Amino acid sequence: xxxxxxxxxxxxxxxxxxxxxxxxxxxxxxxxxxxxxxxxxxxxxxxxxxxxxxxxxxxxxxxxxxxxxxxxxxxxxxxxxxxxxxxxxxxxxxxxxxxxxxxxxxxxxxxxxxxxxxxxxxxxxxxxxxxxxxxxxxxxxxxxxxxxxxxxxxxxxxxxxxxxxxxxxxxxxxxxxxxxxxxxxxxxxxxxxxxxxxx
Amino acid sequence: xxxxxxxxxxxxxxxxxxxxxxxxxxxxxxxxxxxxxxxxxxxxxxxxxxxxxxxxxxxxxxxxxxxxxxxxxxxxxxxxxxxxxxxxxxxxxxxxxxxxxxxxxxxxxxxxxxxxxxxxxxxxxxxxxxxxxxxxxxxxxxxxxxxxxxxxxxxxxxxxxxxxxxxxxxxxxxxxxxxxxxxxxxxxxxxxxxxxxxx
Numbered sequence: 001x002x003x004x005x006x007x008x009x010x011x012x013x014x015x016x017x018x019x020x021x022x023x024x025x026x027x028x029x030x031x032x033x034x035x036x037x038x039x040x041x042x043x044x045x046x047x048x049x050x051x052x053x054x055x056x057x058x059x060x061x062x063x064x065x066x067x068x069x070x071x072x073x074x075x076x077x078x079x080x081x082x083x084x085x086x087x088x089x090x091x092x093x094x095x096x097x098x099x100x101x102x103x104x105x106x107x108x109x110x111x112x113x114x115x116x117x118x119x120x121x122x123x124x125x126x127x128x129x130x131x132x133x134x135x136x137x138x139x140x141x142x143x144x145x146x147x148x149x150x151x152x153x154x155x156x157x158x159x160x161x162x163x164x165x166x167x168x169x170x171x172x173x174x175x176x177x178x179x180x181x182x183x184x185x186x187x188x189x190x191x192x193x194x195x196x197x198x199x
Numbered sequence: 200x201x202x203x204x205x206x207x208x209x210x211x212x213x214x215x216x217x218x219x220x221x222x223x224x225x226x227x228x229x230x231x232x233x234x235x236x237x238x239x240x241x242x243x244x245x246x247x248x249x250x251x252x253x254x255x256x257x258x259x260x261x262x263x264x265x266x267x268x269x270x271x272x273x274x275x276x277x278x279x280x281x282x283x284x285x286x287x288x289x290x291x292x293x294x295x296x297x298x299x300x301x302x303x304x305x306x307x308x309x310x311x312x313x314x315x316x317x318x319x320x321x322x323x324x325x326x327x328x329x330x331x332x333x334x335x336x337x338x339x340x341x342x343x344x345x346x347x348x349x350x351x352x353x354x355x356x357x358x359x360x361x362x363x364x365x366x367x368x369x370x371x372x373x374x375x376x377x378x379x380x381x382x383x384x385x386x387x388x389x390x391x392x393x394x395x396x397x398x
Contacts, residue, residue, distance in 0.1 A: 005254060005264050010246050011247060014246040033251065050210075055204060
């Protein structure tokens with residue numbers, strides 16, 4: 001239409017670039033941001049600016065942190081013999097929530113994807129290899145996603161890590177707990193048969 | 200868990216305050232904001248700051264605009280005899296998209312809601328009354344939402360506007376086009392019967 005408010009349209013356009021936000025949501029968020037009292041709006045804007053200024057990758061594991069090293073790499077009570085390699089910082093949170101894993105992590109910040117133009121050079125592989133020089137490390141768990149990209153990355157890593165004489169493991173495939181067999185896809189069922197264990 | 204990154208947690212918390220954004224979405228958005236290249240992030244932050252600084256209410260109709268008066272109030276080709284009263288700036292967009300309405304608008308910025316502590320004083324009613332002093336105005340369309348609050352506001356307004364000797368109308372109630380009768384609620388069906396028209 002002929003009647004537009006350029007700063008508002010620009011704001012909606014910017015918000016719409018965020019992942020998972022469509023035009024309607026962007027509109028709603030834009031109007032909400034305009035309606036906020038000044039201190040609330042400043043708090044949000046400052047949170048973005050501040051987080052971006054203070055958060056960077058841990059010098060050791062490449063997870064996101066505001067210190068030089070992340071709290072997990074710094075913790076005295078973590079098992080330093082095991083490194084769990086994940087694609088994304090959020091995956092670290094997922095493992096931490098299990099309260100089962102007590103080793104260290106390494107965040108690749110992506111997975112190999114020729115389609116998206118992501119090759120091994122874009123991942124934090126050098127930083128991982130540096131860590132493997134430490135004789136304390138005994139096992140590397142490849143915990144990339146069970147997707148084409150995650151599998152390709154795990155395969156690439158397993159070959160890359162061969163010379164290190166480490167135990168290299170991959171997460172178990174199988175039926176998700178609480179799921180129904182009826183809805184499991186064939187490949188998952190097949191993998192859960194292959195990986196069956198004696199009780 | 201014990202391992203937290205305060206600026207990141209603060210950012211997630213701030214994003215979670217936005218309407219329709221849960222914890223998972225807030226997390227995803229926060230990580231996305233951190234991953235953006237600096238110019239992209241600045242563009243978003245600036246869009247928020249800039250829109251908030253430049254957008255305010257039109258001096259006439261209280262719609263949002265970056266000028267003193269909004270483009271609709273300023274347009275030479277709009278019918279100045281009709282004012283369509285809506286709750287929200289987004290409602291103006293909805294009517295404009297019909298390309299049917301060529302009159303003016305008045306944005307109340309809310310509806311009367313004793314539950315939410317919104318009384319007539321919080322709405323842009325004075326600004327509306329000022330406009331009605333113009334003898335060019337012949338009709339006021341009450342286009343508040345068909346909700347309890349919108350109805351209460353329309354009732355209140357219709358009484359408030361009595362002394363002005365204007366035509367005061369309310370949007371038609373009825374079955375939504377493209378809907379199925381089977382799924383229409385009883386009150387809507389009843390209203391669509393009451394408002395039936397000869398063909």
